[in-house]
């Protein structure tokens with residue numbers, strides 16, 4: 001499993017990248033709004049993220065028609081070679097994904113909540129598919145079950161004739177709320193988990209690691225004073 005950071009916050013991205021295990025970043029309009037992002041700085045902001053991260057950076061189109069999504073997608077893809085265009089799973093999004101994929105522009109199909117949506121995304125040529133976990137949990141349904149269904153269904157078929165240059169599709173476990181979501185997604189075989197910085201920090205921690213470290217430090221003090 002690879003880890004992406006789900007944020008538009010440059011300091012979080014810089015910090016996470018410095019840990020050595022970050023493979024990419026996903027952003028969305030809400031995450032950009034959360035950091036006080038301005039419309040006329042959006043492309044520059046994505047460029048800055050692409051300079052920090054050596055891996056795919058998802059930038060979302062907010063257009064609602066296929067032609068506008070394709071236009072947006074081309075502009076976003078021109079920002080940097082590691083930009084991935086994030087497109088919502090809807091009819092216009094599928095049509096735009098086909099065009100962008102045929103032009104060699106990688107697409108991350110987002111807001112995916114079902115197996116049929118995921119299979120359609122795959123057939124439309126998406127490079128990444130993002131099933132959301134936490135938003136199911138928010139409405140008292142089991143997001144992990146839904147993710148498992150998508151992982152299994154996509155694994156049942158060969159989509160390489162639909163994707164650019166026969167690339168393998170990667171499933172991004174999205175809308176991740178906890179380290180346990182990451183554990184379960186990894187056990188299912190999701191290729192990537194995109195996590196908020198708070199979850200990434202929790203993923204590093206374990207109380208037994210803290211306890212063990214504390215004991216080692218105390219014992220080492222004894223060695224130094226012996």
Ligand code: E4P
Nearest residue numbers: 006026027028135174175176
């Ligand atoms: C995916 O790429 C989305 O940006 C993200 O995971 C959405 O998560 P949320 O449900 O916490 O907003």
